[in-house]
Amino acid sequence: MRIGLLTESGYPYVGGEGGLWCDRLVHGLDRHEFDVYAFSSGEAQEDAGWVPLPPQVRRVRTAPLWAVEDDGVVFGRxxxxxxxxxxxxxxAALCAADDPAxxxxxxxxxxxxxxxxxxxxxxxxxxxxxxxxxxxxxxxxxxxxxxxxxxxxxxxxxxxTVAAHLECALRPLSLDWYEEDGLGAVDLCHATAGGAAALPALLAHHFFGIPFLVTEYGVRLRTHYLTRPDSPPAVRSLLAAFHGGLAAETYRRAAFITPGNTHARRWQERCGADRAKLRTVYPGMDPAPFADVGESPREADPHTLVWVGRVEPAKDLVSLLHAFAEIRAAEPKSRLRIIGGPSGPEGAAYLGHCRALAAQLFPDEADGPHAVGDNPVSFEELGGPGPATSADAHAAGAVTVLSSVVEGFPVGLVEAMLCGRATVSTDVGAVVEAIGGTGLVVPPRNPRALAGACVSLLRDPERRSRLGAAARARALELFTVDQNVAAFDGLYLETVARTPVRHLVLDHTGDPLPFAAPAEAHVPGHWTTDPGPRAVPRWAMDTPVPATETAR
Structure with a gap:
């Protein structure tokens, strides 16, 4: 079948957010064809280029959300x-008071x-x-x-402010994607996020009756609720109403909604998604890079804790450093390796703050268990003097720690599970769902609880071994590329089977080809039932008639 893959700031751009799982999906479904419709987030992303595309990607069309050109058309009366x-x-719909009637x-x-x-x-x-x-x-x-x-x-x-935001949010309406040889030519659309990526799918459904499904690994509407905290109430209210209306219409028209975890699923239900349409599909990861570490019988330094990820305030490294101060008091040989680079200017500033805090909490001691200048906390980056890969990073410690206060699906935690490492995590996002009893979970922003859990694992190597083995088995069962690709393949087939789409087949002269589709394909519903005199195909009801044709 032919699939229109709709992305925002992701695939096929190099380093795009969420691009990795899209790339694995496209490579895994080589028996289908893909038309990729991508929104870019900025000029730098466009200059970075695309990832290598497999032959099943037949077409790529891109559009910038950060800029738009005026077509110069002036409306008539x-x-x-x-x-x-x-x-x-x-x-009026945005400003109306909530009224069920x-x-x-x-x-x-x-x-x-x-x-x-x-x-x-x-x-x-x-x-x-x-x-x-x-x-x-x-x-x-x-x-x-x-x-x-x-x-x-x-x-x-x-x-x-609101009018400017609406203009940006409605830019996808002005694209030239909504033609018979564009999105009208695909069998289904797959929007890899809500919001802007889902808007073309809605329009393809409206103009041509193309079915679509929406995948949200992070609920876009929830993100809008949490942004602009300092904006005036009127701005927050109107923008929340717009994004809420867009999400509600997307959920209502989608054939399936595929959250990446139960945490996102609960948010989608709260935002109006029909439970019957929801299918949880976990992100898929390639277990091969972690096989050597996960299957190795030897254990890393039994006194080392490892944190791996992007350095930013949401990761709450401050609480981790305060927790490690208590861990260090209970286990003087313990060490903490923080492995990862900053995320943007805010992350760089936060990293500097954490370095200063570590120097303050753990001043170098001449008479201590470590020599002068050997701070028990180290800050490293992947690919630098530290570990070359994330597998090497998790292999460097006996316990992997996650200290976040905000988290979607914890990919870094799943990497630690694939490496067979015991984990200590904060109870945020989909952490409990991912861990499933194979690690210790503590409340966020609670350094004492975090320290207690880490000390208990540092002192019990047999428990670490059991938890690590169980974590790897769980990750191999639920979080691999194979299960992700198989789930979407099944949903694609079910969607097309439930929603047949008629395409107009043309001959070499551009005229409709007679008998290109069987007559029964035009009959709505089951072919043995009488559809009634008013039953017409959905595409015929929803397709507007251009003014020129009306005049004729």
Missing amino acids: RARRRFREHYGDLT TPEADRFATAVHGLAALARYEGGLVSALRSETAVRALERACRAPGARRAAREARVPDLL
């Missing part, structure tokens, strides 16, 4: 009226589809979304009777 109508409905979800979806049809057949949507007309429509919706209180309190700077 009729197009301006349609824009005011659709954009007014969209902003009001079908705001339908109003939101109709407005988005109307704007998409306007962009597809008329163009000019970019300049319209940036115009004063859009800001005034938003202002009228905020001042309308029945608008929520936060919206009524919006001031001019708030309106400008």
Whole structure:
């Protein structure tokens, strides 16, 4: 089958977020064809290029979310009226107070589809979304009777901020992807995230009846709820309403929703996803690089703790360093190796803070168990003077520690499990789900509990060995590439089987090819039942008719 893979800031770009699992998925499903539709996050990502693509990737089309070109089209009177109508409905849906009797979800979806049809057949949507007309429509919706209180309190700077954000979020509507030879030619769409990546799938479903599924390893709506904490209430309320409406429409129209763990699944249910559509698919990892360490009978330094990951405030290395101060007091021979580089400027500043804290907590002692200048805490980076790979990093210690206060699916923890290492982790995100009883879990931001768990494992090598063996067996059963690829292959086949899509087959002259599809393929529902006089294919009901054809 032909699959339209929709990505945002990921595959096929080098170093893209979430690109690795997409690459493994495409390589694993070599009997299918892939058309990749990718959003880039910046000029630097585009300059870095793409990863090597397998032959089953037949086409790659990219678009920047960080910039957009105006097509120069100026709306005529009729197009301006349609824009005011659709954009007014969209902003009214965002500003409306929560009322179960009001079908705001339908109003939101109709407005988005109307704007998409306007962009597809008329163009000019970019300049319209940036115009004063859009800001005034938003202002009228905020001042309308029945608008929520936060919206009524919006001031001019708030309106400008929200209008600018809506213009960025609606940029995918203006792309030229929604044609018969574009997304209309695929058998199904697979959006690798919610939000912008899912919007083209929604439009392909609307224009052509293409079924789609959505994968979220981190729930995008939850991310929007947690961002902009310092913004005015009106801005937070309106943007949350927009992203909430987009997520609700995505979940409603998707054939399947595939969270990467139960933690994400609970969030999706809370945000309106139908439980019957949910299928948990764990991220797949290649166990081969960890086989030598995981199957090795020898144990690493029994006094060493290892932390591996990207250095950033969410990892809470400060609590880990305070915990290690207690560990060091109980076990004077213990050492801590922090292996990983900073994540951006914020991570670099946080790394500097952690280095200073380590120097303060563990001053060099001439009479101590270690020589002067040999601090028991070391900061290293992969590929530098330290370990060459993550497998070598986990092999360097007897226990792997995770101290995060925020975590999605803990990939680093699964790497430690594949290495057969006992782990001590904080109870955040999907940690408990991944560990499943094969490691120790403590509350976050609790250095004393973290220290107690680490000391108990450092003093009990037999327990470490048992937990490590159980952890490796669990990781090989649940978190490999093979199970991930097989799960998506099954979902692809089930989706297409449940939602047959008719494509118009043309001959060499461009005319429809007679008898290219069997007649029974045009009958909706089961072929033995009478569909009734009003039953028509879904693609026929949802496809707008261009104005030129209407005139004829």
